[in-house]
Amino acid sequence: MPTVTIDGKQVEVPDGLTILWAARKAGVNIPTYCYYPWFAPQGNCRICLVEVEGVGKLQIGCQTPVRDGMVVHTNNERVFKARRGVMEFLLLHHPLDCPICDQAGECDLQDYGYKYGFPVGRNRHLRRTFPKTDYGEKISKEMNRCIHCRRCIRLAEDYMGVHHIGMLNRGDHSEIGSYIEAAIPSGWAGNVIDICPVGALTDKKMRFSARVWDLEHVPARLKESAMKDPVKCRYGSEAMLGLYRGKIYRVTARMDEHRVMKSMICDEARFEHYDLDDWIIEEDADITTPVESGPRPARELEEMARKELEEEGKLNGGRVESPPPSEISSAPGTGMDLGRQTE
Amino acid sequence: MALEKIVFKGIDIPGRTEISVYEDGGGYAQWKRVLSEKIEPNELIETVKASGLRGRGGAGFPTGLKWSFVPADSPKPKYMLCNADESEPGTFKDREILEKDPHQLLEGVLLGSYAIGANTAYIYLRGEFVKGWKMVERAIAEAREAGYIGKNVLGSGFDIEVWTHRGAGAYICGEETAMINSLEGKRGEPRLKPPFPAVEGFYKCPTIVNNVETLAAVPKIVENGPEWYGQWGTEKSKGTKLWSVCGHVARPGVYEVPLGYPAQKFFEEDLGGCWNGNKLKAVIPGGSSVFAMTPDEFFACNLDYESIAEHGSMLGSGGMIIFDETACLVEASTVIAHFYAHESCGQCTPCREGCGWVLRMFRDIEAGQPQPGAKDVLLDVMDQIFGATICPLGDSIVMPIKSMMEKFPEEFEYYIREGKSMVTGKTRLAQLAQPDKPENWRRGEPFDYPREQDYKTSFKGLAHDLSRGPEPLFTKFEDE
Ligand SMILES: Cc1cc2nc3c(=O)[nH]c(=O)nc-3n(C[C@H](O)[C@H](O)[C@H](O)COP(=O)(O)O)c2cc1C
Ligand code: SF4
Ligand code: SF4
Ligand code: FES
Numbered sequence: 001m002p003t004v005t006i007d008g009k010q011v012e013v014p015d016g017l018t019i020l021w022a023a024r025k026a027g028v029n030i031p032t033y034c035y036y037p038w039f040a041p042q043g044n045c046r047i048c049l050v051e052v053e054g055v056g057k058l059q060i061g062c063q064t065p066v067r068d069g070m071v072v073h074t075n076n077e078r079v080f081k082a083r084r085g086v087m088e089f090l091l092l093h094h095p096l097d098c099p100i101c102d103q104a105g106e107c108d109l110q111d112y113g114y115k116y117g118f119p120v121g122r123n124r125h126l127r128r129t130f131p132k133t134d135y136g137e138k139i140s141k142e143m144n145r146c147i148h149c150r151r152c153i154r155l156a157e158d159y160m161g162v163h164h165i166g167m168l169n170r171g172d173h174s175e176i177g178s179y180i181e182a183a184i185p186s187g188w189a190g191n192v193i194d195i196c197p198v199g200a201l202t203d204k205k206m207r208f209s210a211r212v213w214d215l216e217h218v219p220a221r222l223k224e225s226a227m228k229d230p231v232k233c234r235y236g237s238e239a240m241l242g243l244y245r246g247k248i249y250r251v252t253a254r255m256d257e258h259r260v261m262k263s264m265i266c267d268e269a270r271f272e273h274y275d276l277d278d279w280i281i282e283e284d285a286d287i288t289t290p291v292e293s294g295p296r297p298a299r300e301l302e303e304m305a306r307k308e309l310e311e312e313g314k315l316n317g318g319r320v321e322s323p324p325p326s327e328i329s330s331a332p333g334t335g336m337d338l339g340r341q342t343e
Numbered sequence: 344m345a346l347e348k349i350v351f352k353g354i355d356i357p358g359r360t361e362i363s364v365y366e367d368g369g370g371y372a373q374w375k376r377v378l379s380e381k382i383e384p385n386e387l388i389e390t391v392k393a394s395g396l397r398g399r400g401g402a403g404f405p406t407g408l409k410w411s412f413v414p415a416d417s418p419k420p421k422y423m424l425c426n427a428d429e430s431e432p433g434t435f436k437d438r439e440i441l442e443k444d445p446h447q448l449l450e451g452v453l454l455g456s457y458a459i460g461a462n463t464a465y466i467y468l469r470g471e472f473v474k475g476w477k478m479v480e481r482a483i484a485e486a487r488e489a490g491y492i493g494k495n496v497l498g499s500g501f502d503i504e505v506w507t508h509r510g511a512g513a514y515i516c517g518e519e520t521a522m523i524n525s526l527e528g529k530r531g532e533p534r535l536k537p538p539f540p541a542v543e544g545f546y547k548c549p550t551i552v553n554n555v556e557t558l559a560a561v562p563k564i565v566e567n568g569p570e571w572y573g574q575w576g577t578e579k580s581k582g583t584k585l586w587s588v589c590g591h592v593a594r595p596g597v598y599e600v601p602l603g604y605p606a607q608k609f610f611e612e613d614l615g616g617c618w619n620g621n622k623l624k625a626v627i628p629g630g631s632s633v634f635a636m637t638p639d640e641f642f643a644c645n646l647d648y649e650s651i652a653e654h655g656s657m658l659g660s661g662g663m664i665i666f667d668e669t670a671c672l673v674e675a676s677t678v679i680a681h682f683y684a685h686e687s688c689g690q691c692t693p694c695r696e697g698c699g700w701v702l703r704m705f706r707d708i709e710a711g712q713p714q715p716g717a718k719d720v721l722l723d724v725m726d727q728i729f730g731a732t733i734c735p736l737g738d739s740i741v742m743p744i745k746s747m748m749e750k751f752p753e754e755f756e757y758y759i760r761e762g763k764s765m766v767t768g769k770t771r772l773a774q775l776a777q778p779d780k781p782e783n784w785r786r787g788e789p790f791d792y793p794r795e796q797d798y799k800t801s802f803k804g805l806a807h808d809l810s811r812g813p814e815p816l817f818t819k820f821e822d823e
Contacts (some may be wrong), residue, residue: 041535043733044690044691044692045691046692046732056730057730058731063535082727084727085724085727086693086731088727089693089695089696089697089700089727090692090696092696092700093696122720122724124707125700125703147692148689148690148692148695166530167530169689170515170687170689171684171685171686171688171689171695171698171699172684172696173689174695
């Protein structure tokens with residue numbers, strides 16, 4: 001087991017662990033945007049830069065594996081300057097509309113912005129703006145707030161099995177879009193809201209109705225009697241309710257302390273059950289242990305549920321009309337089997 | 344040791360693109376010999392290693408060493424990719440080979456594939472190289488007819504298939520991992536390294552990516568042996584190098600000279616100095632992505648990897664750009680910034696946002712509306728890009744511009760202060776106002792700047808401060 005020194009703290013960690021996780025084990029938090037334990041690191045946001053002694057360039061913490069005897073600095077001046085630079089670039093075109101953004105209060109960009117942001121703006125140009133195009137009825141897309149971390153694309157490809165969102169254009173006018181500006185054709189599409197670290201993808205139902213810091217968050221699961229589509233809800237309803245004065249304002253996936261989802265929730269659970277009677281409160285659910293790997297993709301969850309429901313005799317004719325699980329092709333070049341990890 | 348051409352040896356022979364002419368000059372003899380004598384692939388790798396051949400695509404990595412990284416016992420198929428996506432500004436050496444001597448390249452591709460055990464090779468061509476593509480396609484067809492490509496080549500039991508692929512116009516697809524992504528049908532975006540392509544590349548299989556010039560030298564090395572190749576060049580940079588020279592020079596073109604050739608001699612004797620007898624001002628020796636050199640630095644160095652690095656730049660791809668005293672380096676910087684802002688793939692934050700910002704700041708300077716402290720902000724922003732990106736494209740915008748700003752500070756300061764060029768005395772705005780005058784053209788096209796598509800989705804251009812006088816002329820192109 002390699003021993004590494006992170007900011008002066010020595011930790012012994014398993015082989016092949018990344019600097020990011022080694023640091024978390026040592027109690028040092030490294031900021032991340034594009035990293036998500038569900039996916040293989042993509043390394044494109046560059047906020048997690050750290051200094052490794054003996055290596056010239058700054059290295060990204062989310063991908064670089066530890067070596068025995070490595071000495072890492074995550075908080076010196078050089079690292080701070082690099083992160084400040086990344087923050088400045090990320091905020092270059094950001095509309096800074098936090099007062100009207102539903103993500104405010106649980107936004108990674110806000111959090112790290114306070115920590116690493118420039119006190120003054122040096123950009124004297126007009127900001128880049130994109131026309132507003134939503135993902136269907138439920139999901140609000142505000143591309144001006146996007147930081148291009150691509151977590152939503154990877155979620156859709158790897159876990160929902162849909163290839164309908166992607167990056168359009170290149171350079172600094174690249175934007176996340178769906179191919180024909182349509183909704184995401186999956187019963188799990190709402191999860192892109194939770195995976196988006198900023199306010200680019202938000203819940204249209206909760207839009208402008210509450211501030212997240214006013215909400216009381218309670219873990220809950222859907223009652224079986226309330227499920228319209230048990231094939232999805234069976235494994236897709238371990239949710240978190242956002243309550244204000246006893247009323248549900250939003251439903252999200254459960255998150256750990258790094259704001260990583262524990263599991264996906266289906267769109268029915270997220271958007272269609274705003275009545276507290278539909279839910280079983282699970283006060284003692286574990287929501288603190290950090291998530292280290294991804295859940296099963298949607299297709300597998302649906303198949304498992306379908307099989308179990310069949311065995312239990314609950315798939316009564318015509319009740320379950322969910323579309324067949326979206327095919328995930330594993331043919332070369334479709335993104336599924338290449339460089340991406342799935343459970 | 345006479346000056347001898349290696350890569351360009353047969354390039355001027357009439358009809359060289361035809362297989363019969365190429366074979367008359369000893370072509371495909373090495374391919375036949377390797378197959379008939381059943382030479383061990385390892386032996387080929389050792390030969391190339393001993394020759395000291397280094398990658399000519401930019402990084403200068405020893406080719407034989409790279410080949411030896413391919414795990415020979417891997418059960419996966421292996422791939423040979425030839426990087427013919429030559430898009431670096433100022434570089435046009437590969438095109439000559441593609442158009443005039445495709446068979447020599449093809450033989451190099453075949454030998455390389457054999458050495459690493461690849462049964463499939465791809466030649467990834469820049470989309471604009473229509474003629475080169477046709478020539479390579481014809482060469483492949485001829486070689487297939489002659490039995491040099493296909494199943495069980497010449498009865499040796501070795502299968503090899505060669506395909507071409509044409510890029511769709513992205514500079515970044517010349518980066519090896521972006522090229523692999525592009526070939527796989529994905530967005531042409533560089534991957535994180537490691538794993539390096541030699542271990543996990545095309546479809547996660549071992550893959551070698553080599554430049555056209557590198558592979559074109561291989562047949563000669565196999566023919567004459569490593570010692571013969573090593574007699575040119577220096578201790579660490581062996582062989583010859585193609586230099587594509589452009590800019591304000593008397594005799595632009597592609598030259599093959601041994602590595603270690605004195606730069607001053609090359610410039611004065613071979614290139615004939617600057618055009619019209621002008622004075623030299625700056626040289627970017629390795630394609631637009633490397634540091635600019637002052638004449639003193641340039642004349643002091645020899646044209647090889649180490650000496651150029653010692654004098655503050657890099658050999659890069661060998662695309663030498665010459666600036667004479669009439670060149671305004673601020674305008675040159677804007678052109679360079681425009682290129683990289685346009686070509687950034689948009690994957691990582693510093694390059695995606697930074698390149699565009701640098702460009703807009705330069706446009707401000709050219710419009711006579713620099714922001715306060717423009718030079719410091721520019722340098723600071725470039726520092727924030729440098730070294731923080733996935734692939735070296737982010738560094739590439741910084742190296743030429745920053746080095747010019749540091750080596751010729753007065754010019755930038757003058758432009759920022761006075762709002763006009765220190766060299767030409769003109770403002771860019773005045774030039775834009777007279778689009779029909781050829782001397783005001785940039786990149787050979789009249790009035791193509793700024794281009795509309797740069798602004799399609801987003802920018803409305805300069806933030807306009809009314810207290811600074813009338814609106815700059817070219818905002819009218821930016822409003823949609
Ligand atoms: C932004 C970028 C663009 C590149 N473009 C080219 C190119 O057009 N042609 C090329 O041969 N190599 C290019 N390279 C270098 C390749 O990544 C790679 O190093 C090279 O093809 C390896 O071949 P070699 O070992 O024969 O040099 C580029 C690299 C970068 C970072
Ligand atoms: S929309 Fe959100 S999740 Fe998707 S790339 Fe932008 S910031 Fe990331
Ligand atoms: S440095 Fe630029 S071109 Fe290279 S991966 Fe990053 S965004 Fe793309
Ligand atoms: S979190 Fe490491 S690069 Fe984005």
